[in-house]
Amino acid sequence: xxxxxxxxxxxxxxxxxxxxxxxxxxxxxxxxxxxxxxxxxxxxxxxxxxxxxxxxxxxxxxxxxxxxxxxxxxxxxxxxxxxxxxxxxxxxxxxxxxxxxxxxxxxxxxxxxxxxxxxxxxxxxxxxxxxxxxxxxxxxxxxxxxxxxxxxxxxxxxxxxxxxxxxxxxxxxxxxxxxxxxxxxxxxxxxxxxxxxxxxxxxxxxxxxxxxxxxxxxxxxxxxxxxxxxxxxxxxxxxxxxxxxxxxxxxxxxxxxxxxxxxxxxxxxxxxxxxxxxxxxxxxxxxxxxxxxxxxxxxxxxxxxxxxxxxxxxxxxxxxxxxxxxxxxxxxxxxxxxxxxxxxxxxxxxxxxxxxxxxxxxxxxxxxxxxxxxxxxxxxxxxxxxxxxxxxxxxxxxxxxxxxxxxxxxxxxxxxxxxxxxxxxxxxxxxxxxxxxxxxxxxxxxxxxxxxxxxxxxxxxxxxxxxxxxxxxxxxxxxxxxxxxxxxxxxxxxxxxxxxxxxxxxxxxxxxxxxxxxxxxxxxxxxxxxxxxxxxxxxxxxxxxxxxxxxxxxxxxxxxxxxxxxxxxxxxxxxxxxxxxxxxxx
RNA sequence: GCCGCCGUAGCUCAGCCGGGUAGAGCACCGGCCUUGUAAGCCGGGGGUCGCGGGUUCGAAUCCCGCCGGCGGCUCCA
Numbered sequence: 306x307x308x309x310x311x312x313x314x315x316x317x318x319x320x321x322x323x324x325x326x327x328x329x330x331x332x333x334x335x336x337x338x339x340x341x342x343x344x345x346x347x348x349x350x351x352x353x354x355x356x357x358x359x360x361x362x363x364x365x366x367x368x369x370x371x372x373x374x375x376x377x378x379x380x381x382x383x384x385x386x387x388x389x390x391x392x393x394x395x396x397x398x399x400x401x402x403x404x405x406x407x408x409x410x411x412x413x414x415x416x417x418x419x420x421x422x423x424x425x426x427x428x429x430x431x432x433x434x435x436x437x438x439x440x441x442x443x444x445x446x447x448x449x450x451x452x453x454x455x456x457x458x459x460x461x462x463x464x465x466x467x468x469x470x471x472x473x474x475x476x477x478x479x480x481x482x483x484x485x486x487x488x489x490x491x492x493x494x495x496x497x498x499x500x501x502x503x504x505x506x507x508x509x510x511x512x513x514x515x516x517x518x519x520x521x522x523x524x525x526x527x528x529x530x531x532x533x534x535x536x537x538x539x540x541x542x543x544x545x546x547x548x549x550x551x552x553x554x555x556x557x558x559x560x561x562x563x564x565x566x567x568x569x570x571x572x573x574x575x576x577x578x579x580x581x582x583x584x585x586x587x588x589x590x591x592x593x594x595x596x597x598x599x600x601x602x603x604x605x606x607x608x609x610x611x612x613x614x615x616x617x618x619x620x621x622x623x624x625x626x627x628x629x630x631x632x633x634x635x636x637x638x639x640x641x642x643x644x645x646x647x648x649x650x651x652x653x654x655x656x657x658x659x660x661x662x663x664x665x666x667x668x669x670x671x672x673x674x675x676x677x678x679x680x681x682x683x684x685x686x687x688x689x690x691x692x693x694x695x696x697x698x699x700x701x702x703x704x705x706x707x708x709x710x711x712x713x714x715x716x717x718x719x720x721x722x723x724x725x726x727x728x729x730x731x732x733x734x735x736x737x738x739x740x741x742x743x744x745x746x747x748x749x750x751x752x753x754x755x756x757x758x759x760x761x762x763x764x765x766x767x768x769x770x771x772x773x774x775x776x777x778x779x780x781x782x783x784x785x786x787x788x789x790x791x792x793x794x795x796x797x798x799x800x801x802x803x804x805x806x807x808x809x810x811x812x813x814x815x816x817x818x819x820x821x822x823x824x825x826x827x828x829x830x831x832x833x834x835x836x837x838x839x840x841x842x843x844x845x846x847x848x849x850x851x852x853x854x855x856x857x858x859x860x861x862x863x864x865x866x867x868x869x870x871x872x873x874x875x876x877x878x879x880x881x882x883x884x885x886x887x888x889x890x891x
Numbered sequence: 892g893c894c895g896c897c898g899u900a901g902c903u904c905a906g907c908c909g910g911g912u913a914g915a916g917c918a919c920c921g922g923c924c925u926u927g928u929a930a931g932c933c934g935g936g937g938g939u940c941g942c943g944g945g946u947u948c949g950a951a952u953c954c955c956g957c958c959g960g961c962g963g964c965u966c967c968a
């Protein structure tokens with residue numbers, strides 16, 4: 306039974322009201338003021354999405370807009386619209402470049418023909434504020450580099466200010482900042498970019514996530530294995546990675562033999578399958594591994610923990626008969642939904658995609674049809690809303706991806722279920738069927754968290770660093786009010802420690818205020834304060850997040866409720882709620 | 892990899908535009924205070940200004956290259 310707990314109210318609402326119509330109007334007016342004021346920039350149309358507009362221009366002189374010009378354009382756009390701009394829809398362009406950019410909608414703006422993606426209509430009301438966030442290049446073709454202005458626009462300056470406020474708040478949730486502040490992980494020039502160094506606290510989070518996934522693997526029947534990080538290149542030739550993926554692989558020649566660091570775990574698991582003759586009675590066979598893989602992403606593509614070069618997948622491979630595919634997908638999907646519910650991830654912050662057969666593919670249409678239907682039926686039978694990405698599947702099979710949102714609204718793929726017809730073929734995998742014939746099994750690749758790094762980053766941002774207690778590196782800090790009660794504080798510490806709670810004590814020669822402040826800054830879920838009163842009655846004062854305190858809590862009661870909260874992997878501070886109900890607030 | 896911006900103490904940043912021997916807050920160390928709930932007071936140590944080259948009498952500051960970071964693009968099998 307799957308319990309889906311969507312809609313958890315643990316995070317502030319990060320949605321901001323950007324109107325596509327307003328963005329569309331701003332896009333046209335921006336192009337208009339460029340056409341009137343910057344003779345070396347040729348407008349090539351704009352597109353609009355839920356986070357702003359993107360306008361492309363061709364630089365006729367090779368110059369690029371600088372900060373000053375950008376600020377001037379913002380002003381000119383608002384000024385022009387205030388003075389009156391007439392926008393008339395003219396039709397659709399058949400220009401090849403505009404078609405390539407999907408900017409085929411043509412509008413006459415004060416007599417100048419300008420372009421916009423056809424899916425959106427400009428607002429009739431004048432814009433009040435434009436902010437160009439960035440000037441970058443857009444390369445729709447390898448040898449074509451366009452100037453791209455990325456920005457937001459609003460009806461009024463007040464709306465812009467509200468957006469800026471939201472944006473500044475969102476930036477504070479950035480996992481890269483929190484990772485440093487909370488002492489979770491770091492990156493170093495000397496180590497190499499995209500290579501994470503986990504500190505003790507970050508490693509605790511990793512371990513908790515892995516522990517959770519071990520439980521999931523057990524339920525799904527995946528047996529954990531362990532495979533090397535480096536294999537001879539011949540293996541990568543067999544798997545096809547050597548030709549398809551070589552530019553992202555780390556290769557090294559040792560003693561006249563070339564080796565490659567693994568970018569994927571599947572070949573290792575396949576070798577296990579191949580160690581003996583398999584019968585239909587053995588299937589499904591499922592292997593899981595917390596496998597660390599290395600993919601040499603290009604430098605500009607790296608991004609905190611969300612895009613790294615070395616990362617650990619909660620990887621798993623199932624070897625199945627065609628008939629077993631649907632059931633397996635359903636089971637995995639259920640577990641994905643269960644795992645997401647543990648983190649209280651809101652439905653708005655998830656997108657599920659089904660990617661279908663691309664133009665270039667291997668296998669038969671029949672195989673693709675069956676596998677795609679299996680994925681689709683699994684989604685529908687579980688009632689999971691999804692969108693279809695036509696032709697976006699891998700060349701080797703269709704897939705389901707689950708994407709989550711980061712603090713500033715960018716989407717990242719985490720969970721994935723991929724059906725694979727290619728690897729069984731390339732490695733010549735077989736099983737003996739009932740009729741004694743040799744059959745080829747289907748392989749499903751699946752990862753539920755996806756990459757531990759990426760998932761951790763999303764969770765840090767989702768919770769603004771204030772992770773649920775079970776995930777928190779430090780769960781309790783014990784603070785004695787004076788030295789006199791240090792002995793009792795020691796006892797409280799020892800009891801918690803012996804019960805397996807991650808507890809620290811703060812005996813610094815500092816004021817109580819400062820220690821409480823420090824604990825809040827470190828996002829420690831429970832601050833336990835003990836003074837003479839507590840020592841006498843064998844109680845504790847418990848301070849939770851949100852400045853909530855419950856006093857006179859019997860020590861044993863606190864320990865038990867805390868242990869429950871951790872065991873249940875509660876999203877909220879459940880123990881605090883229970884204590885509040887039982888003991889009452891101060 | 893492409894375009895733009897950025898790199899000053901452990902952290903956050905000022906100084907750079909108009910070159911003249913490096914500063915603040917936090918953190919750290921020491922002392923005072925002996926604490927009842929989100930930064931107590933005083934003092935101290937700490938930086939070849941990312942690296943390399945150039946211009947200059949003189950470079951954190953100007954120029955070039957490299958490394959690293961950020962925002963986009965491309966990519967993410």
